Amino acid sequence: MLIEDDPSVREGLRLSLSRHGHDVDVARTGEDGLKRLLEAPADIVVLDLMLPGLDGFEVCRRIRAGGPTPIVMLTARGDDLDVVSGLEAGADDYVVKPVRPRVLEARIRAVLRRVGPAASAVTAQETHGDLVIDRGSLTVSKAGIPLTLPPMELRLLLELSAAYSQVFSRQQLLESVWELDFLGDSRLVDACVQRLRTKIEDVPSRPRYVQTVRGFGYRFGPL
Amino acid sequence: MLIEDDPSVREGLRLSLSRHGHDVDVARTGEDGLKRLLEAPADIVVLDLMLPGLDGFEVCRRIRAGGPTPIVMLTARGDDLDVVSGLEAGADDYVVKPVRPRVLEARIRAVLRRVGPAASAVTAQETHGDLVIDRGSLTVSKAGIPLTLPPMELRLLLELSAAYSQVFSRQQLLESVWELDFLGDSRLVDACVQRLRTKIEDVPSRPRYVQTVRGFGYRFGPL
């Protein structure tokens, strides 16, 4: 995943990385990058620091909070201080622009070589505020306290959170979570959502995670 | 382990690294460094490229051949080509002199952070609380007392503990542990888990090691 706002740099690097055999996904902003990473985790992230909107450091910290995905920072600022703070924000390497594609490629390989074997063993977990969802161990914890969710509620949560901010109709959820194709109306989903909310929300009537979209269905994510 | 021939650079870096809490061993030549690494393996090697005698690249390759010890290259030559060949020789990072101690420190930390968890996984022996699993000798002991586990229970334990905290469905376990592809339901896995628990758990009804994930399967690891 390449997160870079400058179109010429972006396309140049994308081309070069593709040529070296990488399957490259690109994002223009930090928000966009984070969103995509939730949907499709990447093996490594190349992250520009100077981004519109969310700051590169912040993006780095959030990626790091969400999992062990390695990060190579890419920036025009080569101050010692910048390098140090970049690495301390959780980056695995820090490369100063202008960068030759060959060098970036070599550094990416060095990081991937190191990470490679371990990466698969580490569980993928997402963090949303004080809610942590670990898809490997199928555990959910809130503010550090582990929750034990019943199967259906857990499946519902996994399904919703996998597609962050996407709206699901009840019909869709009945099919994907319950594997039923139900004809007609059912309040089944409502009931499950409700039970889930009592466990993961602070104030179930003012949900922060599972939102109701009146007339359509439900959605995972903040307002 | 710091391998550097220039006395002033060597002492400067040694001081700075010590101050940051590292236990630094130094060597003046590549031969010397390699010899010492055999006697006392280091957590990481900082390696100057311009060495008398054995060439830095060669040293790097030999260290790499000997094990997964991470290497940070340190050199005055900052050509793109040098960087690329240094990384391809197996270095984890490549730093160009003159280097600020803080920057080197930050880069060392970044490499160690990444390597840390993997390095300890090298041994064939895992310890989980008072339970020790040795994959080499296929022995398991609890609180120092060796246990003799029947084949199936042992295989189950090895399989589950290999992917720490990962959830396995009964179906998956039947395939990976029993090498059956069973259609439909069977209490086989449950029964084996139960027998295993009576041996490795203090309180089988409150397991610390093999957890039930209701509706999904089993998992090795704490809640």
Next chain:
DNA sequence: GCTGACCATGACCGGATTGTCATGAGCCTG
């Protein structure tokens, strides 16, 4: 061939979970 350990299977039980329903609150629309 005998013996004992180990393994697979099925039945059963208790408790957690779930789907349904009735009721009431909340929100748009006319």
Next chain:
DNA sequence: CAGGCTCATGACAATCCGGTCATGGTCAGC
């Protein structure tokens, strides 16, 4: 402002699920 639709809430009984046990089969070692 009232009506109607949508959703939240709480209760309840049927169901599902996993733990436990008893039984019989298989295998290795003696």
